[in-house]
Amino acid sequence: MTVRKGEFVSIVGASGCGKSTLLKVIAGLLEQSAGDIRLRGTDSGSGANRLGHIAYMPQQDLLLPWRTVLDNCVLPLEIKGRASSGTKAEARDMLKRVGLAGYELAYPHELSGGMRQRAAFVRTLMNGGELMLLDEPFGALDAMTKRDMHRWLLELWGNLKRTVMFITHDLEEAVLLSDRIFLMPAGSGGALQEMNVGLPRPRSMQMNFEPGFVSLRAELERRLYETRAV
Amino acid sequence: MTVRKGEFVSIVGASGCGKSTLLKVIAGLLEQSAGDIRLRGTDSGSGANRLGHIAYMPQQDLLLPWRTVLDNCVLPLEIKGRASSGTKAEARDMLKRVGLAGYELAYPHELSGGMRQRAAFVRTLMNGGELMLLDEPFGALDAMTKRDMHRWLLELWGNLKRTVMFITHDLEEAVLLSDRIFLMPAGSGGALQEMNVGLPRPRSMQMNFEPGFVSLRAELERRLYETRAV
């Protein structure tokens, strides 16, 4: 599995098939039992070398409960020693973008599930780094909010040329956002399948109902169904 | 808002609009500031009266981290003093149904996000009670697993004639499962909208692509979009 710089890839697969684990391995939290992981073409060695260089958004939001939303969002820069006077303003601005204006000083437990997820998403963006690993970042959002997030993410991605790896169960989302989609097999036997999304960019929500889109989605569903039946 | 016995209703709405809060009020965890809540047509009084009579699945799975999956699942019966020798067997059986066979003795932190959600779902089913409140029960599941859950839930619901209130962001899911769908407005201004799903039962996954289904879904999306624009 190779991900090119600036590419947007999605990973889909059955629940419990190891998607989150794969992301953790890439982030450097776990060591792989076989194979190796190359960053910019060179073997990155052990996971510890990759820690701190890859922005990672875990499946559970993991907002620190004793910090306000804003303080949670500036945490990555605090850790990296890059927090400056502008950091908080930047975080505030991003929080506004995701619809959390007014909640900067709230504690995580005062937010709804989807709001926590968005806060965690902002925290991940604040992280910087060329590669972003997002583990079901929009799973708890309604279609509208999700759409806003998609738009914003695509915009950011287009501007910054960051590389994104994205886990989702929403096949439309996968098709809409990705350059390529990887299908993870459920058992240990199957092989990783790859699917190219040939849709033109920039993409919009309207595409959802275009025939190309619908057929891609159906194809994806069929293939997923097959990997499972194996 | 009235829910008839044996009915299956869904609640959809923007993130942070108060869906989870509504469910908590119904469950008896919070007191409503206005209006009253009637169970079987009689005012149930304060929330404390309803505690223990309604099965509630929270948005966060809230599996007790120091208990195994199986012990988490039998917790409701333990609390109600109805745990018997058959309870564990029943829970094991249900866990198998949701694809968690072999994970009975695992601790929650050893499960993937979707697996935790399914375990929490089993725990809610074990609760018994006529009314079931489910807060995004299948949000972290892939399409296939979700479909299995739908099938099983519909089957259970059909057999037991339980009343279900269901929060989801997946409009297809809402249309597929519900008798009626409530749209919650984002601001405090708007009114609750109701939508009847006139599709015949039993329903199947194939309906997704039928015109009636697709138009219902599009209508729902449009209305949601409107409530938001208000």
Added chain:
Amino acid sequence: GSSPSGDAAASSAPSQAPIASASPAEPAHKLTLMLDWYPNAVHSFLYAAQEQGYFAKQGLDVEIQMPADTNDALKLVAAGKVDLALSYQPQVLMARGEKIPVKALAAIVRHPLTHLMVPADSSIHSPKDLAGKNIGYSSIPLYEAMVKTMVKADGGDPDKVNFVDVGYDLIPAISTGQTDAIMGAFINHEQLILQKEGHPVNSIDPAKYGVPDYSELVLVASDEGIGTRKDDFGKFLAAMQEGQAYVQEHPDDALAILLKHEDATAPLDKDIEAQSLKVLLPLMDAGDKPFGYQDPASWDKVQQWLSDNGLLPAGIEAGDAFVNL
């Protein structure tokens, strides 16, 4: 050798009023005695009386206990929790000053054992030399008064003496040079130990410098106990005298009895105790009077001296503080 408090309480209750003559067939009368400190040579007469059967002969069953704190013995005898206690003569008067109803029954050690001690190579030879020096003492106001009296009697200025409260640790205080002198150590114990550890000290007898020649150790009972158990106490005194006679005649055997008794729990240092007994025997001798006899004149002097030094409120009669049964 511990007994539930119930026994002690019951034995001093009025219902157990003395029976005129205790025939050997009768069950022995129980008496509890609390020592002033842990068992040492000064208590040889008690263990001798115990071991030689003098108590039993009098129809007594004596149980010996140890206090947590030297003042506990007085308080517990007054509270009726023990029948007899060992304490110090001035302490008995001061206790009466605090409305603690106790009386001395016998003088065990008839002279002060508490001497002022200075290192053998010290420049202090008599109390007046203490001016400007540090004196360690164990937070007992009585010792302050003794030193001041001594300095004054020797023609020195008591206000120039610098008192240092050294808590429990008299020996380290002087042997590590923290203080120039100590007050509160016994000539039959600390002095001998310091000698043995290579820190010889000279002792200065307070009785030679204006302090009354008080009894260091007295046997004490409560007013109520004396009222109800006079006969038993009389028998105890008789057995005690027999015990002391035995100690005087067979000091080595008496010591052996004590050492054997203590070996079971906390062995004593044989050399130290032997020397201690040698020091003690002359100081316990009542001359032509029976062992334990109390001289009213001594009590008057101590009472007067305590009053003069502000350690005793007015209205405490020396005659109330002791009785010769």
Added chain:
Amino acid sequence: MKRAPFNELIHRSGAFLLLLLPVLAIWEAAVRLELVPSFILPAPSSIWTALVRNAGLLLGTHLPATLEEVAIGCMMSVAGGILLGIGMHLSRTLEKALYPLIIISQTIPLIALSPIFIMWFGYSLWSKVAVVFLTAFFPVVVGVYDGLGKSRGAYQELLLTMGASRRQLLLKIGVPLALPSFFSGLKLTVVYCVIGATIGEWLGGTRGLGYYSRRMAGSLHSAEMFAAIALLSALGIALFLTVRLLEHQILKKRGTY
């Protein structure tokens, strides 16, 4: 629900005083009826009288001396306890070497060590501070060590992906998670500081409530002795309540988990 800290204190102690009354009444009655001899346990009224009569001496001379020892000893116990706790958390070797020594220090009766203190510190303030330290530092050590040893769960992983160093993990997750445990230890430590100062003063000195109480015990003045002890208890309660207030303020501000 919301009350100013000061009102809160009044409210709490008010309720305590109300509940203390029957205890004091029974105690007073027991002494008056001579169920307990007053020279063993003086009546509350005579303790109060002794307190008032000697107020100048107790509050003017002895309380400040004890307060000084408690203040310095307490700060050293807390600082030393935190350092030891963190040190043992960071290094397994240090932990293995120090924990047994610390436990040994807690099982040696201080009286046995008093000559050593006197040898090293003389009869200065520092011998008392050393005793306070030895009496009181242990709970903070355990509180800090156990608190830092808590599972940091997935938060730790998240911070690792941000490139956090061990120091940062400790500061950003370890410390916030350890705070409740630290405060439990701190509450014990401040109370033990008071008894530590009392014992320290017994080892020698010329001032302080412990010294006074022992002196009064030596001349059989029970009421005066208990008056000093009552002040010591009040000091202990005041310290405890202060820490508790601090704990509430700090932990309350944070979101719940």
Added chain:
Amino acid sequence: MKRAPFNELIHRSGAFLLLLLPVLAIWEAAVRLELVPSFILPAPSSIWTALVRNAGLLLGTHLPATLEEVAIGCMMSVAGGILLGIGMHLSRTLEKALYPLIIISQTIPLIALSPIFIMWFGYSLWSKVAVVFLTAFFPVVVGVYDGLGKSRGAYQELLLTMGASRRQLLLKIGVPLALPSFFSGLKLTVVYCVIGATIGEWLGGTRGLGYYSRRMAGSLHSAEMFAAIALLSALGIALFLTVRLLEHQILKKRGTY
């Protein structure tokens, strides 16, 4: 990662002993070079000799007596501490009434109470047990009370919807959450039990390591005194390690958070 409990113990104490050696060597040298008078701090070698010489008495007579007091006192401290902690958690009134009294009990020097103990309990085992209890119960109280007071967060809400009673909330969430805090307190308590027994034996009696050490101190037999103290310390360490092992076993079995 996995080691049998016994090996684990060996492993730990082995490392400690290795690190103890230099300490002992310096200590021995300091005494031999007469930097410290041996009657104030005897050399480790003479302590060892004293220990061996008096082994029969120490291990045969005094250790069992102390063990008995520690065992009973410890059980009472733990049981009493748990009850008090739970009681104060359940009732605000009880908490307000008891907490100050408990703190008072911790600030009164036990020696001041010795006549009271003897009056109530005589020279029986129970006066010593009472002292052990008073010395040791406090950390368990604070541990249990603070542990139960922890925010139970959303778990509590979930259990409420299942119809859980207050008792069930306490048992199913409160107790599991309180366990770490309880164990912190327990570790302190078992260590304090040892010093409590020592002090208890000072109040009277004729057996026990504390009694022996006091007697030996009185006749300046420092080596014998420290031999007894060494045994007391060993007892303290053994109790501490036992609780720690138990803690690891119990908390390890549970999932992390």
